[in-house]
Amino acid sequence: MTLSGKRILLIISGGIAAYKSLDLIRRLRERGAEVRPVMTAAAQEFVTPLAVGALSASHVFTDLFSREDEQDVGHIRLARECDLVIVAPATADLMAKMASGLANDLASTILLATDRPVLLAPAMNPKMWAHPATRRNRKTLSSDGVRFVGPAAGEMAESGEAGEGRMAEPLEIVAAVEKLLNGGQKPLARRKAIVTSGPTHEPIDPVRYIANRSSGKQGHAIAAALAKLGAEVTLVSGPVTIPDPSGVRVIHVERAEEMRDAVLAALPADVAVMVAAVADWRVASAAGNKIKKKPGEAPPPLQLAENPDILKTIGHHPSRPTLVIGFAAETENVTENGRAKLERKGADYILANDVSHATGIMGGDRNRVKLIGRNGVEDWPDMDKEDVAAKLAARIADALSR
Numbered sequence: 001m002t003l004s005g006k007r008i009l010l011i012i013s014g015g016i017a018a019y020k021s022l023d024l025i026r027r028l029r030e031r032g033a034e035v036r037p038v039m040t041a042a043a044q045e046f047v048t049p050l051a052v053g054a055l056s057a058s059h060v061f062t063d064l065f066s067r068e069d070e071q072d073v074g075h076i077r078l079a080r081e082c083d084l085v086i087v088a089p090a091t092a093d094l095m096a097k098m099a100s101g102l103a104n105d106l107a108s109t110i111l112l113a114t115d116r117p118v119l120l121a122p123a124m125n126p127k128m129w130a131h132p133a134t135r136r137n138r139k140t141l142s143s144d145g146v147r148f149v150g151p152a153a154g155e156m157a158e159s160g161e162a163g164e165g166r167m168a169e170p171l172e173i174v175a176a177v178e179k180l181l182n183g184g185q186k187p188l189a190r191r192k193a194i195v196t197s198g199p200t201h202e203p204i205d206p207v208r209y210i211a212n213r214s215s216g217k218q219g220h221a222i223a224a225a226l227a228k229l230g231a232e233v234t235l236v237s238g239p240v241t242i243p244d245p246s247g248v249r250v251i252h253v254e255r256a257e258e259m260r261d262a263v264l265a266a267l268p269a270d271v272a273v274m275v276a277a278v279a280d281w282r283v284a285s286a287a288g289n290k291i292k293k294k295p296g297e298a299p300p301p302l303q304l305a306e307n308p309d310i311l312k313t314i315g316h317h318p319s320r321p322t323l324v325i326g327f328a329a330e331t332e333n334v335t336e337n338g339r340a341k342l343e344r345k346g347a348d349y350i351l352a353n354d355v356s357h358a359t360g361i362m363g364g365d366r367n368r369v370k371l372i373g374r375n376g377v378e379d380w381p382d383m384d385k386e387d388v389a390a391k392l393a394a395r396i397a398d399a400l401s402r
């Protein structure tokens with residue numbers, strides 16, 4: 001858990017975006033953080049202290065002059081007994097107070113008294129955000145060392161007006177918190193990943209083999225995306241013509257059985273992503289010498305044997321990685337077949353794609369996948385294989401951080 005043991009003081013000020021703070025509390029706690037909430041009077045018009053208290057499993061501080069709270073903790077201790085102060089949403093009003101050093105309620109007093117880092121997630125009407133007064137305040141706060149996340153551009157919940165002012169999404173705020181508190185450590189640092197990629201070649205004799213159209217582009221892109229997020233990646237690749245991704249340990253294999261052995265040797269790992277188009281069958285006894293044509297004789301029969309299912313082996317292995325992800329190359333009933341594969345192979349997620357010849361996915365640069373999990377199916381838009389890889393790597397980082 002990336003925020004294990006971190007103490008966060010969350011100040012919620014009054015804006016419609018306050019409802020997103022409930023989700024933010026949940027996300028922070030999922031990552032091991034302890035959240036102590038403070039609400040302004042205006043915030044309580046949007047969400048109730050009861051909901052905030054229940055989600056944070058903490059007392060909710062609202063009043064500077066509460067005798068009990070002052071005796072128990074006191075605003076100076078509240079301001080200092082934490083690793084970080086987050087203000088989400090941060091209204092124009094609270095920013096103005098901070099910029100001019102006002103302290104006339106609990107939230108503004110804490111913000112003046114704290115010696116901890118402060119992260120603001122502003123949320124306001126686009127005109128208010130663009131106003132010269134707010135721009136001045138923002139500049140002052142930045143030079144005082146206050147950090148910002150967002151706001152984003154988009155449509156406002158209350159007015160339908162578009163422009164900059166929408167509060168950053170809870171997961172973006174969490175990412176900013178992780179960056180601030182973990183010194184910019186990458187989200188998959190110290191995580192181990194195994195990725196398979198490419199086809200396998202199953203020899204018929206020393207010169208001939210059974211293969212498929214897989215290029216390795218998607219698997220290699222996933223290995224590179226995981227490495228970019230800091231993971232220690234072992235890529236087990238079948239025969240491909242694309243270069244090894246940088247920052248990744250690559251093991252080159254030819255046959256399915258070799259691929260399985262290399263994957264098992266790379267255990268333990270936190271995540272396994274099996275992207276290779278492993279040949280389902282091999283030739284039962286490949287000839288040691290080139291099979292010759294014999295005039296007048298029928299072609300030699302090929303006796304096939306089943307290859308090991310690497311994904312299934314990993315999905316049911318005693319040292320199973322925390323996350324096991326597979327692909328499902330389908331030409332019909334994509335979701336249904338993907339779901340069945342998830343169960344059969346003991347995977348947490350299956351990325352199912354339609355590899356009918358017309359889609360051009362196999363061997364191409366783009367991919368259109370459905371992410372099938374135990375709780376539902378997400379239809380991802382048509383994207384570059386690199387973008388599919390980046391999106392998947394971010395999801396893996398998110399899942400492993402819980």
Ligand code: CTP
Nearest residue numbers: 274275276278307308309310311326327328329
């Ligand atoms: N897979 C594997 N080992 C095999 C066959 C498949 O690890 N021997 C993995 C693939 O890497 C992929 C997933 O299993 O992540 C599904 O592959 P796919 O070829 O779609 O499924 P099959 O099990 O071969 O099922 P079928 O051919 O019946 O569709």
